[in-house]
Amino acid sequence: MIARTFAMAADGLRRAARPRLVQSLVLASFVGMTVAAATPVTHTVVMKATSFAPLTVTLKLGDAVVWRNDDFFPHTATAPGVFDSKSIAVGASWKYRPKAVGEYAYICTFHPNMKGTLKVE
């Protein structure tokens, strides 16, 4: 894709008679690439044996996190004042999309020893 774009750009430079068309094509290609790179990703955190796996999730602003409860009883994913899943039943999930860059420590309010971190870049 990049090689083709540059080949086209180089070709375009040789054909100075049609610079506008080439410029548009190059621009369109780069816009396309930018959009592709920013496609939001959904990260999964599994709740099992009263722990979050992985313990830390690093994500881009715009990405989402899904907590899936594979344990024997309900859990929560709660960062006081930032987000709170409330009770997530066994087999259920909860999705959250962070609204700002930052590092968020969160816990399960039912089991305060169950701790995780979201790093939003």
Added chain:
Amino acid sequence: MNLLRLLFAVTLIASSAGVAAQAPSDAQIASIVVVANQVDIDAGHLAESRATDPDVKAFARQMITDHTGVNKQAVALVTKLKVVPADNPTSQSLKKGGEDNMKSLKLLKGAAFDRAYVDHEVAYHQQVLDAIDKTLIPSAQNAELKALLVAVRPAFVGHLEHAKQIQADLGKK
């Protein structure tokens, strides 16, 4: 004659100490797990209806849900393994302790009930955690039974921390 009696007594003490120190079998561990959960479920039901503090009530509800969840897994596993839970001194003592706790809790009301229930939950979870660490996990022979104990252990730690938090909050009220 006296010497014979003494020898007999010493032998009896030694053999009963030997029984007490004997590691429980998987069937006995299964019984201990089921009884330990059931005792806390029963106390939870009483506290759910009798507690006045909303945090204590919510904790009681959580104990019912969590320990029912653990027991469901434990029963499913022992059924799969074809292990029949076997009554033993530890499960009997847990059962007796649970019944005594219920009797004394039933005499209390209001804030006194809330405190007594939470105090007992702190002590009980500590006691069960000690049993998990010192006896149950080291003694479990079946790998799946051992894995289940390892998997549920952190929940008991969580309950203990949660109960201690509520205990501290009640102390401030």
